[in-house]
Amino acid sequence: MNVVKIATAGSVDDGKSTLIGRLLYDTNSLTEDKIDAIQKSSLKKGYDYLDFSLATDGLVAEREQGITIDVAHIYFSTRSRSYIIADTPGHVEYTRNMVTGASTSQVAIVLIDARKGVVEQTYRHFFINNLLRIKNVIVAINKMDLVDFSEQVYLDIKVQFEKLNSKSTYEEQQLHFIPVSALHGDNIAIKSERMPWYEGKPLLYHLEQLELTDVNDQGEARFPVQQVIRPKTAEFHDFRGYAGKVYGGSLEVGDEVAVLPTGTRSRIKDIYFYDQSFKRASSGNSVTLTLEDNINIARGDMLVRPNELPKVERAIEATICWMDNKPLTAGSKYILRHNTNQVLSKIELIRNVIATDYSGSEPASSLHLNQIGETSLKLSKPIYFDPYSSNKTNGAFILIDPQTNATSGVGFIH
Numbered sequence: 178m179n180v181v182k183i184a185t186a187g188s189v190d191d192g193k194s195t196l197i198g199r200l201l202y203d204t205n206s207l208t209e210d211k212i213d214a215i216q217k218s219s220l221k222k223g224y225d226y227l228d229f230s231l232a233t234d235g236l237v238a239e240r241e242q243g244i245t246i247d248v249a250h251i252y253f254s255t256r257s258r259s260y261i262i263a264d265t266p267g268h269v270e271y272t273r274n275m276v277t278g279a280s281t282s283q284v285a286i287v288l289i290d291a292r293k294g295v296v297e298q299t300y301r302h303f304f305i306n307n308l309l310r311i312k313n314v315i316v317a318i319n320k321m322d323l324v325d326f327s328e329q330v331y332l333d334i335k336v337q338f339e340k341l342n343s344k345s346t347y348e349e350q351q352l353h354f355i356p357v358s359a360l361h362g363d364n365i366a367i368k369s370e371r372m373p374w375y376e377g378k379p380l381l382y383h384l385e386q387l388e389l390t391d392v393n394d395q396g397e398a399r400f401p402v403q404q405v406i407r408p409k410t411a412e413f414h415d416f417r418g419y420a421g422k423v424y425g426g427s428l429e430v431g432d433e434v435a436v437l438p439t440g441t442r443s444r445i446k447d448i449y450f451y452d453q454s455f456k457r458a459s460s461g462n463s464v465t466l467t468l469e470d471n472i473n474i475a476r477g478d479m480l481v482r483p484n485e486l487p488k489v490e491r492a493i494e495a496t497i498c499w500m501d502n503k504p505l506t507a508g509s510k511y512i513l514r515h516n517t518n519q520v521l522s523k524i525e526l527i528r529n530v531i532a533t534d535y536s537g538s539e540p541a542s543s544l545h546l547n548q549i550g551e552t553s554l555k556l557s558k559p560i561y562f563d564p565y566s567s568n569k570t571n572g573a574f575i576l577i578d579p580q581t582n583a584t585s586g587v588g589f590i591h
Contacts, residue, residue, distance in 0.1 A: 182281055193288055207232060303345065326363075355378075366381045398423065404420045443469050493556070496589045499550070513575075513576055531550055
């Protein structure tokens with residue numbers, strides 16, 4: 178069954194949690210005891226409706242304040258697909274949470290309050306979706322019940338968003354506009370009779386019909402080695418396997434591969450998944466490879482086809498989203514983790530801070546928490562990378578503070 182990864186985005190009180198709760202309810206993904214708890218809590222608050230946001234706001238602080246603070250991953254299924262939703266906070270101070278939640282998503286749902294239209298946070302969330310190259314965006318114009326299901330309100334907001342989209346790299350066909358009322362279920366799972374002017378399909382239909390590719394499918398075949406397997410038992414005394422995950426294209430038995438960084442070549446002899454042997458490993462498969470030649474390979478090395486070589490550099494240019502309370506400054510040193518490879522990195526230059534409202538950038542000497550900027554880094558040894566725009570997995574990295582071992586930032590290589 179296909180698994181669809183969804184990122185939600187919206188300003189405070191736009192109704193993300195309610196929308197997700199409604200999707201869970203309409204797909205029969207809520208247990209009876211959960212529905213009973215929602216009913217009791219809704220009555221206790223004096224509501225004459227079910228407060229579906231209670232289905233997702235799991236932290237005590239979230240329930241008490243009625244806001245989303247942490248990133249939550251919610252699961253539900255239909256007959257044809259399974260879904261994982263990253264419910265991310267809407268506040269500006271949680272930009273890093275949204276980047277984290279959306280980094281592996283194939284589709285984003287951007288919520289807009291029909292009463293407010295496109296606001297500052299809409300710009301920020303759309304910018305991050307664009308930065309992360311999320312392929313499909315569904316713009317859900319929510320709370321249509323509070324504007325009398327007005328077609329004109331919907332059209333006005335659509336024009337506002339299309340003006341915003343003119344500043345992005347998205348094509349028109351990558352955006353889908355849907356007027357909804359998450360609270361009452363209009364255009365969520367079934368088409369609303371209260372908006373006959375809307376000729377499109379409901380939200381769930383779009384999720385079911387979208388042609389999706391996993392983030393691992395982008396680009397050419399890359400196999401970062403996670404572990405060298407040497408059982409050294411009587412049965413497998415001479416066995417030498419290389420465990421890892423295939424990204425980009427597929428690999429097959431008999432394929433010639435080059436080992437980076439040495440450039441040594443060999444051919445794939447076997448492909449194993451546990452104790453089963455296969456002729457082909459597709460993108461996203463975690464497998465163990467054996468090669469025809471006994472060559473020196475270690476964790477952090479990468480297997481690629483000789484005619485599909487990535488860039489091998491000790492200096493890189495990258496856009497970084499900063500996630501640490503301690504600012505990022507030129508000259509500071511961090512551990513850069515790229516796939517299974519770890520190298521020491523030095524921040525050579527911070528070029529600017531990018532305004533997430535598409536208004537441009539301004540020169541800067543540091544990056545503070547939740548800021549996004551363009552940087553230059555120098556590495557202690559080369560890494561084997563592709564630009565993020567052509568291969569998400571092989572074009573991204575994280576920066577780790579060597580003193581605290583905390584993840585301080587995430588980068589996207591140019």
